Amino acid sequence: MAAHLLANDDDQLLIDSHDLNTTPLRGNERDGVTHAQGTWPLDALPCGWRPIDIQVSGAAAAVDMPRPKGILLSSRAPAREAFARTVSIQNGDVRRAALAALGCCAASPVDRLAYFREKAAIDDASRSEEALAVLTERLATGNPPRCVDLGAGTLSLLPVIAKAVKAAGFATFEYLAVDRDRDALAEGLAKLQIQNTPWPADADPLASRSFERLRHGICDIGGVRCSIAVVCGDALDADAFGSFDLVCGSAFADLVRPEILADGLRRIGKPRGTAYLPITFSGKTELHPHGAEELLRAYDAHLVEDQKQYTDVERLIQILERNECSILSRASSDWRVPLSHAFAPYLIDFIGCGAVPRFFGGPKAVDAVRWARELRDRRTGILVARNVDLVIALPADELQSATRATRSHRRGDSLTQFLGLPGTD
Structure with a gap:
């Protein structure tokens, strides 16, 4: 199923979920499909704007009717003429289609693998050398390390870990990558030359019951032998x-509630082990030279309130210390993304999708649309996302925790929601 967003003869915008080979519904036409319809008030907007009826049919009606306060469309002719009159909708994504029609974001969902490719370069340029030096010193006090990469994605952190292991004086290490995104892991594996070896026997029945095994073997990472x-x-x-x-x-x-993260680090890490958490978003997005300030503050609020991210680093540190962890390094790792960089459109798209609807129904709704359009059109400047790299010493005592059957680590994952990955069950 697919759909179109188009202006009808009454100067309204119609969302119609049909096969692309069929003609969209018009007027009082019926096709035997149940339709859902909603009107979103624009009372707070200037007098040149008026309410818009949005009709959603077929799969879109069942899958993704927007919240009443979330989607508003302009019927003011000059504004409408400024954007394309037809926008493709995939998977009933009414929210994105409506915002795309207003020029606030792209019509197509983000290609998550392309996003990860561009993100890797930004991450590499942002990681703190200070934090890596602390990590290297910490590793040098032990044996060749056994490492786990949580939310490993395309394995972009693997060369960083290998470099630290080598600098610590080791020629070998073990590495386990874990992620819910099979496609991202497969993309990362495609870049490696791995000699397959048999999987070891499971220490825990959950290993075979709850995980899909993709690869096990030996490879060379920057001159270090990696199992x-x-x-x-x-x-x-x-x-x-x-x-x-x-x-x-x-x-x-x-992306994880701090109490749950602290518990997880202690369960997964050995007593007196180490945690390395680079590119931890600390809650503020900026545009240099300054601009779109209100839009960016709304985006930061959206991440916390709507997407349930946990961006209060001070609170995270307090909870880690309450769990007997010690912070060895807290260094800046800000993303600094020129608007001309290939990664910038992804951030701008997230901002448009997340921030603009927060203004709808208020006196600055038109301003928010304008700010988002201006940001999409802008070619000079730098987007900055404030991040920190944390190096953490885990406590000496082993955690006595609840059984896996009773504990919960469900989280609101902003990236998962934006990139269309399955949520945590």
């Missing part, structure tokens, strides 16, 4: 594969 295992499943159940000297998670910590 690699890659599995698809929930990162916070990685203790099914034993305990680890080093627990890593890039751009991961802000």
Whole structure:
């Protein structure tokens, strides 16, 4: 099923979910499909605007009717003429189609693998050398480490870990990558030359019951021999594969409630082990030179209130310390993304989708649309996302925690929702 968003003869915008080979509904036409219809008031907008009826049919009606306060469309002719009159909708994504019609975001959903490719370069340029030096020093005090990468994605953190292991004086290490996104893991594996080896016997029945095993073998990473295992499943159940000297998670910590993260680090990590959490978003997005301030503050609020991210790093640190963890390094790893960079459109798209609807029904709704359009059109400047890299010493005592059957680590994952991945069950 697919759909179109178009202007009808009454100067309204119609969303119609049909096969692309059929003609969209018009007027009082019927096709035997149940229709859902809603009107969103624009009373707070200037007098040139008026309410719009949105008709959603077929799969879109069942899948993704927008919340009443969430989607507003302009019927003011000058504004309408400024954007394309037909926008493709995939999977009944009414919200995105409506915002795309207003020029606030792209019509097509983000290609998550393309996003990960561009993101990897930004992450590499942002990671703190100070934090890596602390990590290297920490690793040098032990044996060749056994490492786990939580939310490993395309395995972009693997070369960073290998470099730290080598700098610590080791020629070998073990590495387990865990993520729910099978496609991302497969993309990361495609870049490696791995000599397959048999999987070891499971220490925990959950390892075979709840994880899909993708690859196990030996490979060379930057001159270091790596025993690699890659599995698809929930990162916070990685203790099914034993305990680890080093627990890593890039751009991961802000997606998990701090209390649950602290519990997970202690369960998965060995006593006196180490955690390395680079690119932990600390809650603020900026545009340099300054601009779109209100739009960006709305986006930051959207991540916390709507997407349920946990961006209060101070609170995270307090909870880690309450759980007997010690912060060895807290260094800045801000993303600095020129608007001309290939990664910038992804961030701008997230901002448009997340921030603009927060203004609808209020006096600045028109301004928010204008701000988003201006940001999409702008070619000079730098988007900055404030991040920190954390290096953490885990406590000496082993955590006595609840059984896996009774504990919960469900989280609101902003990236999962934006990129269309399955949510945590």
